[in-house]
Amino acid sequence: MENLQSKKQASAMELESHRQSPPMPSPVKNIIFVASIAAGVQFGWALQLSLLTPYVQLLGVPHTWSSFIWLCGPISGMLVQPVVGYYSDRCTSRFGRRRPFIAAGAGLVAVAVVLIGYAADFGHLFGDSYTKSPKTGAVAIFVIGFWILDCANNTLQGPCRAFLADLCAGNQSKTRMANSLFSFFMAVGNVLGYGAGSYTKLYRIFPFTRTHACDLYCANLKSCFFLSILLLLFLTISALCLVREQPVNTVEVKESNGKGSRLPFFGEIFGAVKELKRPMWILLAVTCINWIAWFPYLLYDTDWMGKEVYGGKVHQKIYDRGVRAGALGLVLNSVVLGVMSLSVEFLSRKLGGAKRLWGVVNFILAIGLMLMVLVSKLADSSRRFPPGGGNEPLPPSAGIKSGALAIFALLGIPLAITFSIPFALASIYSNTAGSGQGLSLGVLNIAICVPQMFVSVVSGPWDALFGGGNLPAFVAGAFFAVVSGVLALTMLPSPTPNDQSAKMPTVASFH
Known part of the structure; x- marks a missing residue:
């Protein structure tokens, strides 16, 4: 009996000692080592955006149906990140809270890349014909690999951001800097991914990728993903080996788990979400509205270049030229995104706080979307056709094209803030409330995924209501950008300096 009491007293003293001695920022x-993992993750996302939709159509899936595959992103984001975040907050592994989930995510990415890259080869082994379409077996393997890839990326991103928040130990300045670095490395990954996807002879580095079942496009896709996984594994292994994470205090985890009723699996997560404080709920609302503004641009940027700026239709050469010009715009966007990401902390101080910076750049987003409408009108009014006639128009003037590319670059400014400030605020608010970093960041991801699904479903009928094209969605996006800017400036609580020393929800010390 005395032995049991002494153990309880020792555990209580350990917990009290930890509460009085919060961890110091790393x-x-x-922080740079952990943030750099974003480059490997984003490399893969960029390849998905640029290569996988054409590839799945080459396997025989109609364009109309191929869009449904992309529902995996928001669905997995809504389910995987909150679940992984919740359990990483409570993980008592001797390797730490976040590192086991990051390692598992990287391993799943490697499995998914093999399934996607070798879908045509595996499909042929299962009976697919070289010449007939659709290649049913290849499509099945591809879809499985694609869903695993999205789930794996979501398993990686949430714990990475939570790990960064842990390393910052509640320091507001370092939290903003860490999320800015994460945004910067996302831009690096974008540039590498779009660059690799646009180079058509990359398969020569890996000549074994070309087979009877896998043509040049397929071999190039394999090679791109091989480079992607090599980069991701290198960055992940480096970060996990160089940045150590001590096991959390199991006493406090048990105390946290013991509060309230014990509900099975998702019941625990929903119960924890209900405990989120008012500042976090306001942040979720503003984030949701903000991403309703962003997704018309993110979903239709290159299509806008092909249709509205170049005046082409799908399958026309002029449309393809416009799409390629849009890809160049995305590279410019990523470069500006990277540069701006390194300026977030400086701009935040100059404007008097993170929420003010986020509010201001939302008005820049609204201006950029309206400029897309203006450039579209100018391109349409100056449209030229070949002298001998023809169905396809000539490319737009240099001024129109330059104006369109300038908008891509301009939108890199608010995108850098969007990729960093909301996540930094979520970490700061969760520190103040004593809630888990992983869960808070996972729930924030839901506020991003819901608008994506909403815009994907609504934008088509909305555009058709006004005669088709992408412009109605851009106008609606500009409206929501203004609303989110106003709400960010007026409704979001300003973190106080005292929040820097707010108690971390569980204990971790880093070397």
């Missing part, structure tokens, strides 16, 4: 080099 060195900047450790």
Whole structure:
């Protein structure tokens, strides 16, 4: 009996000692190592955006049906990130809270890449014909690999951001800097991914990728994903080996798990979400409205270049030229995104706080979307056709094309803030409330995924209501950008300096 009481007293003393001695922020080099994982993750996302939709159509899936495959992103984001975040907050592994989930995510990405890259080869083994379409077996393997890839990426991203928040130990300045670095490395991954996807002879580095079942396009896709997984594994292994994470205090985890009723699996998560404080709920609402503004651009940017700026139709050469010009615009967007990501902390101080910076750049987003409408009208009024007649128009003037590319670059400014400030605020608010970083960041991801599904479903009928094209969605996006800017400036609570020392929900010390 006395032995049991002494153990309880020792555990209580351990917990009280930890509460009185919060962890110190980690060195900047450790934050950089962890943030760099975003480059490997985003490399894969960029390849998905640029290569996988054409590839699945080559396997025989109609364009109309191929869009349904992309529902995997928001669905997995809504389910995987909150679940992984919740359990990473409570993980008592001797390797730490976040590192086991990051390692598992990287391993799943490797499995998914093999399934996607070798879908045609596996499909042939299962009976697919070289010449007939659709290649049913290949499509089945591809879809399985695609869903695993999206789930794996979501398993990686949430714990990475939570790990960064842990390393910052509640320091507001370092939290903003860490999320800015994460945004910067996302831009690096974008540039690498779009660059690799646009180079058509990359398969020569891996000559074994070309087979009877896998043509040049397929071999190039394999090679791109091989480079992607090599980069991701290198960055992940480096970060996990160089940035150590001590096991959390199991006493406090048990105390946290013991509060309230014990509900099975998702019941625990829903119960934890209900405990989120008012600042976090306001942040979720503003984020949701903000991403309703963003998704018309993110979903239709290159299509806008092909249709509205170049005046082409799908399958026309002029439309393809416009799409390629849009890909160049995305590279410019990523470069500006990277540069701006390194300026977030400076701009935040100059404008008097993170929420003010986020509010201001939402008005820049609204201006950019309205400029897309203006450039579209100018391109249409100056449309030229070949002298001998023809169905396809000539490319737009240099001024029109330059104006369109300038908009891509301009929107890199608010995108850098969107990729960093909301996540930094979520970490700061969760510190103040004593809630888990993983869960808070996972729930924030739901506020991003719901608008994506909403815009995907509504934008088509909305555009058709006004005669088709992408412009009605851009106008609606500009409206929601203004609304989110106003709400960010007026409704979001300003974190106080005292929040820096707010108690972390569980204990971790880093070397």
